[in-house]
Amino acid sequence: MSALLNFIKKDKLNWLCLLAGLSLVFAYAPYSLWWLAFIAPLALIHAIKTAQTPKQAAKSGLYFAFGWFASGISWVHVSIDQFGGLPLFFSILLMVLLCLYLAIYPALASYLTKRLSKTSTVTLWLLPSLWLFTEFLRSIVLTGFPWLSLGYSQINSPLASYAPVIGEVGITFVILSFNVALYQLIYFLRLKQTQHHKNDLIQATGVIALITSLTIAVNYPTWVKETGEELTVALIQGNIEQSIKWQPEEEWPTMLKYLDLTRVNYDADLIIWPESAVPALEPAVQEFLSTVNQSALLNKSTIITGILNYNFESKQYFNALITLGKKHSDDDLGYFYNHSNRYYKNHLLPIGEFVPFQEWLRPIAPLFNLPQSSFSRGNYVQPNLIANDLAILPLICFEIAFPSQLAANLTQETNIILTVSNDAWFGDSHGPHQHLDMARMRALEFGKPLLRSTNNGITATIDHLGNISGIIPQFEEAVLKANIKLVSGNTPYSQWPRLILWLMILIPLVLIMLFQHYFTAPKKAA
Incomplete structure (x- = not known):
């Protein structure tokens, strides 16, 4: 028992990620507590930020996503249990394997976010685009299973107004961008206000202001x-x-x-x-x-x-x-x-x-x-x-x-x-x-x-x-x-769904990588 408690204590941040992922089921129907999508990913973002290696970040992503899918698609077990003809142990094992498979994709996004980062300032801003990329993979590999994407939780929220323009995938991007900005804002308030942290504050408040302004703006056009x-x-x-x-x-x-x-x-x-x-x-x-x-x-x-x-x-x-x-x-x-x-x-x-x-x-x-x-x-x-x-x-x-x-x-x-x-x-x-x-x-x-x-x-x-x-x-x-x-x-999205997806993946990634290169490249002596 003590060994188990020591393991949990040692890995407490990952267990927090698991609990945060489990809570996400309440953001979706029939509960529709859509605001949870703006809180639950903060645990994963903190784990990625503080991870020492990309592998540690991936492990946190796996914990988070396993909880997310274990609670979110638990309904699959109904059909396996009632119509599959498997003993309870094997039906649960099959569900665990399915959730682990699906968790690979957010884990990959977490790994790549840490792996591609060169400065702490922009580490987290890679996550929204890389998340969309791995979600795209989840939608096509082995015929695809794109169920429970984050954007679906917002059909009753103010963010639903983005759907005709950038689709559900775009809403997912906005959710994660807001989470990153909120995390940086909290991080700034907790730490000594150095110039470096003030830059984080400027980025965070700028993104939150931009999201708020765009959420209001996209309500006005009448597409159909x-x-x-x-x-x-x-x-x-x-x-x-x-x-x-x-x-x-x-x-x-x-x-x-x-x-x-x-x-x-x-x-x-x-x-x-x-x-x-x-x-x-x-x-x-x-x-x-x-x-x-x-x-x-x-x-x-x-x-x-x-x-x-x-x-x-x-x-x-x-x-x-x-x-x-x-x-x-x-x-x-x-x-x-x-x-x-x-x-x-x-x-x-x-x-x-x-x-x-x-x-x-x-x-x-x-x-x-x-x-x-x-x-x-x-x-x-x-x-x-x-x-x-x-x-x-x-x-x-x-x-x-x-x-x-x-x-x-x-x-x-x-x-x-x-x-x-x-x-x-x-x-x-x-x-x-x-x-x-x-x-x-x-x-x-x-x-x-x-x-x-x-x-x-x-x-x-x-x-x-x-x-x-x-x-x-x-x-x-x-x-x-x-x-x-x-x-x-x-609607704009109905005409170019794949183009919009890839623009949201590639444009931020390219800009962030260029930004990283500029600030990490050795400066030539004058």
């Missing part, structure tokens, strides 16, 4: 405008339990439930069923789909539903969205099998939708053999769905976390963003609430109304400012009927 046009939508939340969703005897009861809830809402221009609402392969339910298609045509409406398709020629499975009913106002044919007015999911979820190294992993446990875990990818860029003359940009579940994919599929004709999901895998956890806030951030970044249709919640309609205009709580069978206001115009 309402056109005056409206459409009526009906989002169907069937609330089908995940444990019975794929049982053969539940196939027809499920489909008939969605059809019954739809029949009384045919006055809507657009009706949305969630991800895999039809729990069968598309070729096997042609009779049902034809019936629904004819019903929608007769009522001059369009239904978009999630379904799984199997291509017999290529022998591939796809997680799909298809349209039933009117494509255009003069359409009298609507749906037919393999028509082009469909979307195939591109960004597949590891384990859930495809299994990397499946030859080794599938025999280990049921977790690696979940139903529908052998999907093929759709194209990265696909045409918008056309429904009742509307152009709809679709994303399925996890894809809402990737703004560059959304931007690649955005056109001048796009009217609405649609995301469908089945968050029943995660039970009554904070995961679905975080997922909803990510959708809100995308709506604000891209200046488009967004529809979010889910199996068991949280179904919502979101306006182009990221505000929730209608919602169905979790675990309720219900229909969300709403009028959606259409808009015109584009």
Whole structure:
């Protein structure tokens, strides 16, 4: 016991980093204490500042990030525990390994911040850009898992006004820059006020003043405008339990439930069923789909539903969205099998939708053999769905976390963003609430109304400012009927998301490195 206490005492700063990381979960939905994001990283910043070596800084980053992810994505354990078929010990071990993997990226940012610094004055100012760089890596390596980025915590804060200009990644940069400035301000007040520390004070107050001024300024431009046009939508939340969703005897009861809830809402221009609402392969339910298609045509409406398709020629499975009913106002044919007015999911979820190294992993446990875990990818860029003359940009579940994919599929004709999901895998956890806030951030970044249709919640309609205009709580069978206001115009971020990201990474790094070189280079004698 004494050895453990000595270890904790010796490593107390890293344990403080761990606790600070654990606390960050409360900055996100459903707690939404957004101001915590301006306090919690201070522990890590202090650890980087006082670290003797880059390795020590990396270790502190690992502690901080492990706590951040352990609490923030603990909802993943719900699906592993309830549907993975693993003993509790191994399910917890898998979660620990996942959190350790994700923690590598902030640890790398901490290491590089210390490693690239040559003067104490600018050490910490490297962190925001290097953090964005490692977050970019986290979003692409092994297909990417960019969940819980710091910027998402600010959807309800004054910093949300930055989203249409520099996106969620830019908000992350602003948060970390503010943290560095606040730390330097505190550091100055605690130490003897030498000229060196006065320079830190000038930098800190300048950055805080700049952030405050820009936060006010970015509230004024109006990037998109309402056109005056409206459409009526009906989002169907069937609330089908995940444990019975794929049982053969539940196939027809499920489909008939969605059809019954739809029949009384045919006055809507657009009706949305969630991800895999039809729990069968598309070729096997042609009779049902034809019936629904004819019903929608007769009522001059369009239904978009999630379904799984199997291509017999290529022998591939796809997680799909298809349209039933009117494509255009003069359409009298609507749906037919393999028509082009469909979307195939591109960004597949590891384990859930495809299994990397499946030859080794599938025999280990049921977790690696979940139903529908052998999907093929759709194209990265696909045409918008056309429904009742509307152009709809679709994303399925996890894809809402990737703004560059959304931007690649955005056109001048796009009217609405649609995301469908089945968050029943995660039970009554904070995961679905975080997922909803990510959708809100995308709506604000891209200046488009967004529809979010889910199996068991949280179904919502979101306006182009990221505000929730209608919602169905979790675990309720219900229909969300709403009028959606259409808009015109584009936000800066929607046009250049990757360019904005790389400018925020490269410009500060180059300026800081030049600044370091100027102040550390040997001065020539006069």
